[in-house]
Amino acid sequence: MTHSGRSNPSSPIRSRLTRRQLVQRAAVGAGALAVGTLRVPRAAQAANEINFWASGTLDIGDDGWKIFANESDVKVDFTDNGNDPGPVVARLAAGNASDIYDVGGLDGGSERELAKRGLIAPWDLTQIPNYASVWEWAKNIPYSTFEGRVYGIPSVINADSMIALRNRVGLVDSYGVIFDRTLRGKTAMEDAWINSVIFTAIYLKNSENAKISEPGDLTADELGLVMEFLIKHKKDGQFRTFWNGWEQGLQLVANQEVWVMTGWEPIVYAARRRGLDCYYAVPKEGYEAWCNNSILLKGAVDRKRSKTAHQLANAFLSGFYGCKLGALRGYAVPTDNNVAYATAHARAFDPAAVKELSEHVKAKFAGKVYWQNTRPANFQLYEEWWQRLRNA
Amino acid sequence: MTLHPIVGDRTNGGRPLFSIITALCLMIMYAPALYLLLASLNPDEQLGLVAPTRYSLNWYVALLDDHRLFRALEESTVVALATAAVATPIGLAAALAYRAMTRMRSIFLLVILSTMLVPGTIEGLGLSVILRLVGLSPSWVTVALGHLLWTLPFAIVVSLIGLSAVRPSTVAAARDLGAGPTRAFVDVTLPLIRGNLVSSFVFAFLLSLNEYARAYYLVGRQNTLPLYMFGAMNSGASPTIYAFSGAVLLVSFAAVALIFVIAARRQSGPPGVSLGAYPTHV
Amino acid sequence: MPDKVAGRRRRAAFFLALPSLVVFISIGFVPLALVAIWSFWSFDPETYWIKPVWSLASYTALLKNGRAAVLLQTAGLAALTATVSTLLAVPAATVIGLLSGPRRATLLVALFTIPFFTSGLVRAFAWRLVLGREGVINNVLISLGVVHTPVEWLLFSDFAVVLGMVAAHLPLAIVPIVLAFARIEGSVIRASQDLGAGFWTMFSSIVLPLIMPGVVAGFLFVFVVAIGTSMEIQLLGGAGASSIAIMINDVMRVVNFPLAFAIATVVAILLIVVIIVADRALELSRLFEDRGA
Numbered sequence: 001m002t003h004s005g006r007s008n009p010s011s012p013i014r015s016r017l018t019r020r021q022l023v024q025r026a027a028v029g030a031g032a033l034a035v036g037t038l039r040v041p042r043a044a045q046a047a048n049e050i051n052f053w054a055s056g057t058l059d060i061g062d063d064g065w066k067i068f069a070n071e072s073d074v075k076v077d078f079t080d081n082g083n084d085p086g087p088v089v090a091r092l093a094a095g096n097a098s099d100i101y102d103v104g105g106l107d108g109g110s111e112r113e114l115a116k117r118g119l120i121a122p123w124d125l126t127q128i129p130n131y132a133s134v135w136e137w138a139k140n141i142p143y144s145t146f147e148g149r150v151y152g153i154p155s156v157i158n159a160d161s162m163i164a165l166r167n168r169v170g171l172v173d174s175y176g177v178i179f180d181r182t183l184r185g186k187t188a189m190e191d192a193w194i195n196s197v198i199f200t201a202i203y204l205k206n207s208e209n210a211k212i213s214e215p216g217d218l219t220a221d222e223l224g225l226v227m228e229f230l231i232k233h234k235k236d237g238q239f240r241t242f243w244n245g246w247e248q249g250l251q252l253v254a255n256q257e258v259w260v261m262t263g264w265e266p267i268v269y270a271a272r273r274r275g276l277d278c279y280y281a282v283p284k285e286g287y288e289a290w291c292n293n294s295i296l297l298k299g300a301v302d303r304k305r306s307k308t309a310h311q312l313a314n315a316f317l318s319g320f321y322g323c324k325l326g327a328l329r330g331y332a333v334p335t336d337n338n339v340a341y342a343t344a345h346a347r348a349f350d351p352a353a354v355k356e357l358s359e360h361v362k363a364k365f366a367g368k369v370y371w372q373n374t375r376p377a378n379f380q381l382y383e384e385w386w387q388r389l390r391n392a
Numbered sequence: 393m394t395l396h397p398i399v400g401d402r403t404n405g406g407r408p409l410f411s412i413i414t415a416l417c418l419m420i421m422y423a424p425a426l427y428l429l430l431a432s433l434n435p436d437e438q439l440g441l442v443a444p445t446r447y448s449l450n451w452y453v454a455l456l457d458d459h460r461l462f463r464a465l466e467e468s469t470v471v472a473l474a475t476a477a478v479a480t481p482i483g484l485a486a487a488l489a490y491r492a493m494t495r496m497r498s499i500f501l502l503v504i505l506s507t508m509l510v511p512g513t514i515e516g517l518g519l520s521v522i523l524r525l526v527g528l529s530p531s532w533v534t535v536a537l538g539h540l541l542w543t544l545p546f547a548i549v550v551s552l553i554g555l556s557a558v559r560p561s562t563v564a565a566a567r568d569l570g571a572g573p574t575r576a577f578v579d580v581t582l583p584l585i586r587g588n589l590v591s592s593f594v595f596a597f598l599l600s601l602n603e604y605a606r607a608y609y610l611v612g613r614q615n616t617l618p619l620y621m622f623g624a625m626n627s628g629a630s631p632t633i634y635a636f637s638g639a640v641l642l643v644s645f646a647a648v649a650l651i652f653v654i655a656a657r658r659q660s661g662p663p664g665v666s667l668g669a670y671p672t673h674v
Numbered sequence: 675m676p677d678k679v680a681g682r683r684r685r686a687a688f689f690l691a692l693p694s695l696v697v698f699i700s701i702g703f704v705p706l707a708l709v710a711i712w713s714f715w716s717f718d719p720e721t722y723w724i725k726p727v728w729s730l731a732s733y734t735a736l737l738k739n740g741r742a743a744v745l746l747q748t749a750g751l752a753a754l755t756a757t758v759s760t761l762l763a764v765p766a767a768t769v770i771g772l773l774s775g776p777r778r779a780t781l782l783v784a785l786f787t788i789p790f791f792t793s794g795l796v797r798a799f800a801w802r803l804v805l806g807r808e809g810v811i812n813n814v815l816i817s818l819g820v821v822h823t824p825v826e827w828l829l830f831s832d833f834a835v836v837l838g839m840v841a842a843h844l845p846l847a848i849v850p851i852v853l854a855f856a857r858i859e860g861s862v863i864r865a866s867q868d869l870g871a872g873f874w875t876m877f878s879s880i881v882l883p884l885i886m887p888g889v890v891a892g893f894l895f896v897f898v899v900a901i902g903t904s905m906e907i908q909l910l911g912g913a914g915a916s917s918i919a920i921m922i923n924d925v926m927r928v929v930n931f932p933l934a935f936a937i938a939t940v941v942a943i944l945l946i947v948v949i950i951v952a953d954r955a956l957e958l959s960r961l962f963e964d965r966g967a
Contacts, residue, residue: 056627080623405873518705
């Protein structure tokens, strides 16, 4: 094969260059392996280190965890678990999550099945003295306990409704605005039946007098009713899109791609910081309540980290974590220790703001709330209907 | 292989159209990337374009402090380098084997292609179960194994294309001159497919760098870059991730420019020295 | 060929193939076999895991709720993406491999590869800001007076999904074709020109057949990556847009693992059948042979 301007392919210079390149490549590969080997995690970790595998919403950043370690003596190695209960549970159930992580943090609801299979261990409340300070109704969430033992310590708790742009839709107080024909193509909901079905059910029950007893646990007929409603609106082009995750939701609102959507409260705070005139609606039909739990993975017990894990759980509730999370995102950890901490450390956190956040969340829960439920009785039917919605 | 000097004259028929399409391709590919670059110069938290008078590098400065991102980048780079380093030679060997086969060829091709067709999530989950059974703890090694499976078929096909460009008469000539099969391969074939091997390496590297479905189930305590990005997008990202994309672009452009400058200087040097162009100069 | 040489060749082929076979069998087929077996087990409502009770329930469930439609739609979208990418890639690769000097060729290939070093997720997300109601394109169109209200279908539509997917996968199509240009001899082109062939004749009768392995490889690469991805569909598609990967995630969220495994098994088998058929029809295995002395 001839090449313009190239020397004879079998000349010695060519061969040496070629071999040198091969050797270089091999060296690069070997070097990478060597470097990597140095970084293989040591089997034995420091006794007070905990690997926390949780939703990004539970993260307080490297600086936050440093202060946390100073105060509580627990060094947290945070890994984001992607916030999707599906792969998280799959990795716990079948995969290797328990081998490398100690404590998990995710949307509550899966505790029962994980506990039944022994994939998570019950928390020993005697080792978590701060548990007593948790708000009463947060302790009584049905899915956090199983067979009388506590498997989920509530880390973040909130009641969701809608984010609305004041200059576009004015002041709204009903979920009906999401389904309003005049706002066709200007609304959105979350791409998950866990939230969107319950919001729709809450609306239909309270404002359209549909025969729904428990919006969080629909019977097959009730589910059909709610889903047909959603499918009809989807086909009519009511929704601009469904969103998935913080940045997507925030971008929809901040770019005025949608004018009102069901979603998470921190999106409002973040949007306001960016200069947007939006607010969190107070719907007359009520809020959707949810909670992120911390769970103790079996691997931690096997690796004799249970004691440190309990220290971690206790530290979550001791005040700093709640203040920091509230300041970063506007989420509340359900304990009054936050206010106490802020008062004692008024230079780091504004006690008035912390108190306001706590009172705000408590006020929401004092009103009408319906609990989100990852595992309603017919949960697999929910997914089948959602698939039909996707195809519509 | 550049045929430019030959095709010079009577090519007016297709050149304008093809050039337009090439420009279109570049525009499509760079629209989001350039947007990110420009938007990352916006000092506000809100992602968007601003007037050039307000451009600021503060997100790039913040990026330097983003240790989490750099740890994820490091993990991804190690995995990608290891994957590419192993996939390239194995891919070449498999391509050589394929060409030496006769009847088994179809079956071998099927074996190669079939593992590409399994959804990544399930493959990752299944592999994590198996690796757990053999006692391999999740780390960058397990991710690299998963990515090796993912990138190997690509490396094999790329090597096959490269090998099919080698004229059999060239190799035959070497054999006639007394070279054994190994010597003929190392001294004749290998130099001819050198650019192709570099392509294979880069291909495997980039595929691994961008893969997250399999990585999710195989990763150790340190997330890879795509997993980090996914987590950041899900739970609130600082604009540093956009500055990161911008930085990658700028660094890459600078690297390419540097290579060109060096090559231009070297062109006055000894002939036969490669310009380092990886795909066309075989 | 004398038996001794043929035997040596077979042995050489075996040893050369061995590493890849080890990889494919141990890392590829063993997990898949496990997944396939598990797909025939049943969901256990007691433990929310699987129990070794053989049943075809997961496969029959595939025929309901429009799941089969999702498989076909995703495959169709992947094929469309691969087709569009290949149609764009052939001219681009020709410019690189035939119509450019070495420096411009290198530059172009580098340009096409560089975006791949940035995060695909962030790039797909950026399309929302380019195509949205207040995005770059709409702003330009409105300021030029071409339209008075934002064009809605630019985003959250099939158009946006295909555009995003092509933009993300174009290099996968371009690079193999560029590599295939190595198969073309300068002398053949010269000869055709001496015989009076114009550009299109030369292109269709000489270039295209010789770069065909690259074209097929490019199509295959884009198709395989596109059928498994969910980013562009989820970020740029309309409300609740679905794909195979999204459906598997949905199903795993309700711990219906046998169904998730069944979906994966069916996808793999269907695509293998497609490849077998394509191999017979297009003689794929002959595609990568030498182009002659």
